Amino acid sequence: MQKFCKNGHERTPENVYAHNRQCKLCQSDYDKKHRKDYKNMDPVKYREVHIVGRKLRRHHISLEAYDAMYAKQQGLCALCGTTIVKHERKTHIDHNHRTEEIRGLLCEACNIGLGMFKDCKDVLLKAIEYLSERGTSCTTGCGNVRNADALCTSQV
Numbered sequence: 001m002q003k004f005c006k007n008g009h010e011r012t013p014e015n016v017y018a019h020n021r022q023c024k025l026c027q028s029d030y031d032k033k034h035r036k037d038y039k040n041m042d043p044v045k046y047r048e049v050h051i052v053g054r055k056l057r058r059h060h061i062s063l064e065a066y067d068a069m070y071a072k073q074q075g076l077c078a079l080c081g082t083t084i085v086k087h088e089r090k091t092h093i094d095h096n097h098r099t100e101e102i103r104g105l106l107c108e109a110c111n112i113g114l115g116m117f118k119d120c121k122d123v124l125l126k127a128i129e130y131l132s133e134r135g136t137s138c139t140t141g142c143g144n145v146r147n148a149d150a151l152c153t154s155q156v
Contacts, residue, residue, distance in 0.1 A: 052087045059093045059102060066093070070104055078104030079114075 003021035004010055015024045056066060070086050077084050084091045084107050092111035093104045099118060106114070117123045 059095055060100070061093065061102060066105075068104075073105055076105040077110055078105055079110040082107050082109075092138055 005026055006024070007026050007029075009015065009023050009025045011023065016022070017024060017027070026154060052063070052066070056063060067086070070084075073084075075083055075086065078094065084105055090108040092106045092108060094106045094111060094114065095101060116125065
């Protein structure tokens with residue numbers, strides 16, 4: 001291993017990343033510079049590049065396809081119908097974890113809920129049965145859901 005990086009920092013096990021042998025000091029300087037560039041960027045452009053860009057790359061979807069999905073859902077969560085904000089951190093791209101197929105855009109609560117049930121229909125049906133047996137009313141369970149009466153037909 002070289003004793004110094006290209007910028008003259010001493011290469012020690014403490015300041016070199018093991019996975020790519022990059023100097024931590026150089027990487028830190030680079031990150032600070034680019035974070036500053038992002039902060040001076042137009043807020044809408046920053047959101048697209050920094051927040052949404054990461055999601056789009058992770059799910060292999062273009063910005064145009066994301067925008068079309070948002071328009072098709074009329075700015076509403078595909079599950080509960082609450083308003084979701086385009087290009088917002090709390091708007092999630094829902095996908096099948098086995099096939100990676102994209103299903104739609106969800107609010108954070110619905111995305112977490114599906115995740116807790118491991119996207120398993122059997123467990124979700126058991127949860128519905130559990131709530132039905134215990135006389136849970138949708139007015140408390142679906143309180144923040146738009147058109148809760150239309151969504152839930154099993155009110156007690």
